[in-house]
Amino acid sequence: TGSPTLAVIPGDGIGPEVTAEALKVLEVASPVTFESTRYDLGAERYLATGEVLPDSVLAEVRGHDAILLGAVGGKPNDPNLPPGILERGLLLRLRFELDHYVNLRPSRLFPGSASPLAEPGEIDFVVVREGTEGPYTGNGGALRVGTPAEIATEVSVNTAYGVERVIRDAFARAEKRPRKKLTLVHKTNVLVNAGSLWWRLFESVGAEHPDVTCDYMHIDAAMIFMATDPARFDVIVTDNLFGDIVTDLAAAVTGGIGLAASGNVNPDRTAPSMFEPVHGSAPDIAGQQKADPTAAILSGALLLDHLGHADAAAAIEAAVLADLAERAPGTTRRTSEVGDAIAARL
Ligand code: NAD
Ligand code: IPM
Ligand code: MN
Numbered sequence: 001t002g003s004p005t006l007a008v009i010p011g012d013g014i015g016p017e018v019t020a021e022a023l024k025v026l027e028v029a030s031p032v033t034f035e036s037t038r039y040d041l042g043a044e045r046y047l048a049t050g051e052v053l054p055d056s057v058l059a060e061v062r063g064h065d066a067i068l069l070g071a072v073g074g075k076p077n078d079p080n081l082p083p084g085i086l087e088r089g090l091l092l093r094l095r096f097e098l099d100h101y102v103n104l105r106p107s108r109l110f111p112g113s114a115s116p117l118a119e120p121g122e123i124d125f126v127v128v129r130e131g132t133e134g135p136y137t138g139n140g141g142a143l144r145v146g147t148p149a150e151i152a153t154e155v156s157v158n159t160a161y162g163v164e165r166v167i168r169d170a171f172a173r174a175e176k177r178p179r180k181k182l183t184l185v186h187k188t189n190v191l192v193n194a195g196s197l198w199w200r201l202f203e204s205v206g207a208e209h210p211d212v213t214c215d216y217m218h219i220d221a222a223m224i225f226m227a228t229d230p231a232r233f234d235v236i237v238t239d240n241l242f243g244d245i246v247t248d249l250a251a252a253v254t255g256g257i258g259l260a261a262s263g264n265v266n267p268d269r270t271a272p273s274m275f276e277p278v279h280g281s282a283p284d285i286a287g288q289q290k291a292d293p294t295a296a297i298l299s300g301a302l303l304l305d306h307l308g309h310a311d312a313a314a315a316i317e318a319a320v321l322a323d324l325a326e327r328a329p330g331t332t333r334r335t336s337e338v339g340d341a342i343a344a345r346l
Pocket of ligand 2: 087088092278280
């Protein structure tokens, strides 16, 4: 069998900085030694060669046991870098091609991390964001561009196959948690076609899980509760775009985007899953050792858990918890210092 293999895509901006710390922590925490291969994909490669994700590289990446990604996205308004080229061509292409239909984004308020809420309560929920469909599929187009008669559409694609499988995954996750509660978040009052499909599948799959408490919220109302009483949530299942937005707010109420980890999971294991922080390349702080690598480090824990090393994943989480509890308010550490401190606890 040999060593498990890891494809590492540090990417752009703070991506390489936080990925280095995640690897540092993985190295001490993992019970197995990964054979890792680094893939230099992202803005630099695109600007130098015009390549975003060559088919041959995708095929190589596919051959690994897991993928660790930092972030992608170049400097804003770079005239040589059309918007979306890396986001769609690299990140979304990986998610789609490797069938990462569960975008798993856990949110916990760890003691010591600063929530902006006065009384946050015990926040511990997970968003199961659909990862391969919705408005992300690139269906749509633009007509009469640049004229007053321009029309732009982005069609949200929702298939019974795609919606059912992510709902099934969410129910299975809810069933394993103490509160066993699942909230569907959508906008069935306006997006009636997709909304109806999501609602019917939520009800029919729910009937197979009588022990799970089902709840529904429109996305707008869900945002009220996310900001006023996030402790009410246990598992949330939602579509690709709603899930993107919900999870940045979820990060904000649980201590900031620098702590939010995610997994792009292929539950059927037909291709490697990919783990990455929820945040982006943060061009405003890139290259300054200012980024918090905790989100990347916790994404490494999700990776270990996915590969069957639950104890090592829990050890990383415990080290992060201990580090957070001792982070002195008003002080800042360099990216590498945070990684060192967490690694030293393991
Ligand atoms: P962003 O998440 O990169 O940054 C938003 C804000 O959060 C910035 O002020 C940034 O400094 C701060 N921030 C982010 N991560 C941080 C960290 N680890 N520690 C401390 N502060 C942190 O979002 P954006 O500015 O909207 O996007 C920048 C680029 O990243 C864009 O090109 C976007 O498309 C891309 N992006 C990529 C991913 C990804 O790779 N998964 C995710 C989101 C955005
Ligand atoms: C994220 C990002 C991506 C998304 C973008 C960069 C394609 O915002 O991972 O949350 O919208 O999924
Ligand atoms: Mn996002």
